[in-house]
Amino acid sequence: MERDLAGMGFDTIAVHGGVNLDPSTGAIGPHIATSTNFAAEYGSIGFSAEATVEEEVPFAYAREGHPNAVQLERKLALLEGAESAVVFATGMAAISGLMLQVLSPGDHLLVSDVSYAGTAELARGALRALGIEVSVADMSDLDDVRAALRPNTRLVHAETPCNPSLKLVDIRALADVAHRHGAELCVDGTFSTPAVTRPLLLGADYVVHSLTKYMGGHGDALGGAVLGRAEPMDRLRREAGVHLGATLSAFNCWLILRGLETLPIRMAAYARGATQVARFLENHRQVVSVRYPGLPSHPQHALAERQMNSPSGMIAFTVTDHERFGRGLKEQLRVIYFAASLGLSRSLILEARTADLQRTTFKLDEAHLRRYRQWAGDGFFRLSIGLEDPQDLCDDLDRALSVL
Ligand code: PLP
Numbered sequence: 474m475e476r477d478l479a480g481m482g483f484d485t486i487a488v489h490g491g492v493n494l495d496p497s498t499g500a501i502g503p504h505i506a507t508s509t510n511f512a513a514e515y516g517s518i519g520f521s522a523e524a525t526v527e528e529e530v531p532f533a534y535a536r537e538g539h540p541n542a543v544q545l546e547r548k549l550a551l552l553e554g555a556e557s558a559v560v561f562a563t564g565m566a567a568i569s570g571l572m573l574q575v576l577s578p579g580d581h582l583l584v585s586d587v588s589y590a591g592t593a594e595l596a597r598g599a600l601r602a603l604g605i606e607v608s609v610a611d612m613s614d615l616d617d618v619r620a621a622l623r624p625n626t627r628l629v630h631a632e633t634p635c636n637p638s639l640k641l642v643d644i645r646a647l648a649d650v651a652h653r654h655g656a657e658l659c660v661d662g663t664f665s666t667p668a669v670t671r672p673l674l675l676g677a678d679y680v681v682h683s684l685t686k687y688m689g690g691h692g693d694a695l696g697g698a699v700l701g702r703a704e705p706m707d708r709l710r711r712e713a714g715v716h717l718g719a720t721l722s723a724f725n726c727w728l729i730l731r732g733l734e735t736l737p738i739r740m741a742a743y744a745r746g747a748t749q750v751a752r753f754l755e756n757h758r759q760v761v762s763v764r765y766p767g768l769p770s771h772p773q774h775a776l777a778e779r780q781m782n783s784p785s786g787m788i789a790f791t792v793t794d795h796e797r798f799g800r801g802l803k804e805q806l807r808v809i810y811f812a813a814s815l816g817l818s819r820s821l822i823l824e825a826r827t828a829d830l831q832r833t834t835f836k837l838d839e840a841h842l843r844r845y846r847q848w849a850g851d852g853f854f855r856l857s858i859g860l861e862d863p864q865d866l867c868d869d870l871d872r873a874l875s876v877l
Contacts, residue, residue, distance in 0.1 A: 491547030541726035557706035564683025567697030570713030578604030648676030686816030743786030815857035826852035
């Protein structure tokens with residue numbers, strides 16, 4: 474029996490959503506159900522993979538759905554204000570699954586000029602090879618978006634804040650532009666999470682997440698999700714879930730379910746820590762610029778205040794001597810790791826050099842490269858603030874900056 478959480482607060486849903494008392498044991502937390510198969514009545518399941526999703530059995534074969542995935546999907550849908558959710562083995566499986574579901578050869582995908590490298594590379598590589606037209610727009614500039622839309626634009630894909638440069642997108646306004654044109658909007662909410670922004674409530678058609686980051690929160694489980702209206706999510710489950718087969722394991726679902734219980738308090742703590750670190754960086758004489766949505770100096774601070782419940786935990790900053798600072802990191806940092814990924818309890822730093830991104834990932838035309846450089850210069854460092862004492866993080870960065 475599902476508990477009735479109607480009208481309850483976000484924090485309560487984060488704890489209780491999707492997870493109900495187990496009638497067989499009275500357990501108030503979820504068991505891990507690792508069985509790949511589920512017994513059924515004679516005649517109730519058949520050989521078709523796709524049909525099992527529609528059969529009148531709760532579960533048949535775990536690739537098509539299993540108890541821990543259902544719990545996680547239910548919790549995510551409640552948190553995001555979505556009709557339905559489908560979870561995947563990784564964030565990239567969620568993104569590629571959705572794109573292959575929505576886009577057909579001859580369709581046009583309009584993707585942000587700055588997006589997670591995997592998404593940018595997928596769009597420019599495999600999707601183009603399948604005959605899907607792909608082009609980019611600066612999603613923070615609606616005129617640029619309007620100019621880039623084509624008669625066959627089917628999907629607009631944006632991130633906010635975007636990875637890695639922390640530009641923001643006005644979701645309500647972008648959804649309006651996309652819809653007027655007959656296209657759908659997908660927002661990657663990995664950097665914000667539903668504790669910060671809920672894109673579906675602002676008009677987006679789909680939200681995708683890398684659950685590997687803030688949502689799971691502990692850096693011990695890969696995962697991804699797509700959320701949206703029930704009908705397209707059912708189709709996505711039948712197509713990507715069943716046929717592409719990137720199912721999220723029961724154990725990872727269980728880890729992410731556990732992580733989500735503390736999402737609201739973690740997001741508040743990340744924002745507190747990141748605000749302190751961003752202010753410290755902004756006042757440091759070897760720091761040239763800081764991009765953090767919580768600082769009044771962020772060019773879209775007003776949008777951040779309107780659209781984000783809190784500024785999240787990601788910071789981008791440039792220093793007086795990028796090379797020297799980068800070379801000194803290993804020696805100087807005692808707390809922060811130089812590592813990929815983000816949204817964990819441990820603080821991480823990574824560099825984003827414009828020339829490298831341009832060669833490997835973004836490959837922007839002249840006009841968009843100029844825009845990118847105006848925001849990001851030749852490159853910057855991206856910080857994912859963890860749950861350590863923010864003063865220790867400031868001390869760490871102060872040591873690293875002292876080599877300059
Ligand atoms: N979306 C964003 C914004 C990301 O930063 C990432 C990974 O860094 C992904 C998607 C991909 O997620 P995953 O690594 O879980 O496949």
